Amino acid sequence: MNQRHASTVLDESFLSVRAKILEIGAALDRVDRALEDGPPLDEDLRIRRDKIDDAIRLLLSERPDRAERIQLLFSRKYAPGWRTDMAIDS
Amino acid sequence: MDYIDPHIHMVSRITDDYETLARMGCVAVSEPAFWAGFDRGSVDGFRDYFRQLTEVEPRRAATYGIQLYCWLCINAKEAENVSLSRDVIAMIPEFLDHPNVLGIGEIGLNKNTRNESIIFLEHLELAIKYNQSILIHTPHLEDKFQGTQMTLDMLCDDSRINRSRVLVDHVEEHTIGAVLDRGFWAGMTLYPVSKCTPERAADMVEIYGAERLMANSAGDWGPSKPTAVPDLIFELRRRGHNESLIRKLVYDNPIEFFSQSDNFRFQPRNVDHTVDHTVEAPKALPS
Numbered sequence A: 001m002n003q004r005h006a007s008t009v010l011d012e013s014f015l016s017v018r019a020k021i022l023e024i025g026a027a028l029d030r031v032d033r034a035l036e037d038g039p040p041l042d043e044d045l046r047i048r049r050d051k052i053d054d055a056i057r058l059l060l061s062e063r064p065d066r067a068e069r070i071q072l073l074f075s076r077k078y079a080p081g082w083r084t085d086m087a088i089d090s
Numbered sequence B: 001m002d003y004i005d006p007h008i009h010m011v012s013r014i015t016d017d018y019e020t021l022a023r024m025g026c027v028a029v030s031e032p033a034f035w036a037g038f039d040r041g042s043v044d045g046f047r048d049y050f051r052q053l054t055e056v057e058p059r060r061a062a063t064y065g066i067q068l069y070c071w072l073c074i075n076a077k078e079a080e081n082v083s084l085s086r087d088v089i090a091m092i093p094e095f096l097d098h099p100n101v102l103g104i105g106e107i108g109l110n111k112n113t114r115n116e117s118i119i120f121l122e123h124l125e126l127a128i129k130y131n132q133s134i135l136i137h138t139p140h141l142e143d144k145f146q147g148t149q150m151t152l153d154m155l156c157d158d159s160r161i162n163r164s165r166v167l168v169d170h171v172e173e174h175t176i177g178a179v180l181d182r183g184f185w186a187g188m189t190l191y192p193v194s195k196c197t198p199e200r201a202a203d204m205v206e207i208y209g210a211e212r213l214m215a216n217s218a219g220d221w222g223p224s225k226p227t228a229v230p231d232l233i234f235e236l237r238r239r240g241h242n243e244s245l246i247r248k249l250v251y252d253n254p255i256e257f258f259s260q261s262d263n264f265r266f267q268p269r270n271v272d273h274t275v276d277h278t279v280e281a282p283k284a285l286p287s
Ligand SMILES: [Zn+2]
Pocket: B007, B009, B032, B034, B106, B137, B218, B220
């Protein structure tokens, strides 16, 4: 459906992508600076911090479904047998 | 471009927002029942709320030439209170014949609990019994994927559900495919903080097409932008998409979906409104 050239798409997105990457870099720096002089991250936040690294690795993958996979990374897992587990009749 | 916002909570918006929507081309909205910013304590609290949705809000909208339709239910946040939920569900039929009621909604899960699921299923029974269309809320953030899958399970396990009369809202990149693949309508909610931007919504339109897809602003108590649908129109135009595709997404599709409800009697804007064809136009301007 999208007839536009990749160069057009990248050119129009470049500055906003650059700005968002900078925000991520600065936020992670802020966390590290706080860690230098303070206590380590709580366990649940350690897990969330690791998720950020996992998400950054997904950005580096080659397939054009990064947004979907990042969404799934930050999602609770779905168990198909949930109705039995919750004792809800079908 | 005339457009319809199929999911916006005008009870939480100021009157100036109606004027802004009208200026942006909004000709109709549909307002699902939802959480009112606080947990209501009684079935009478909901009865008053349903009167607001069926009597007060349509009048407020009409002042700005906007047709307001609504959906009725007890939302997932308050569905943890099962006995109150059952009382509300039993009261809803009082309002189903009201001329602006399109069906049951926005029902669904919030934290994906057992009680939410039980009340969701009881709402489905209500919709089936009264032959109503259904508008579904899906959870946010980390709960969305699991909650959407559970919702689709409950819908698909029930062969009485007519999928073309079900709209599943707040879809994002990881849930839109499953909703559309199974024959339901899908709504993208454009939201400044927790949901989807106009750019990402435009991406989903490019990937999935506009068939059975709509866009809405939610416009609720949280930080939200009631003019988010025009933002999407603008983004799609900027990318060079056809007006017919955009119109299908923001106008034709809501009309097609809502037309399955007996109470939907939408009046399109009369484009010839200012021209009186019974009077022959002068042959030439007087000099
Ligand atoms: Zn809503």
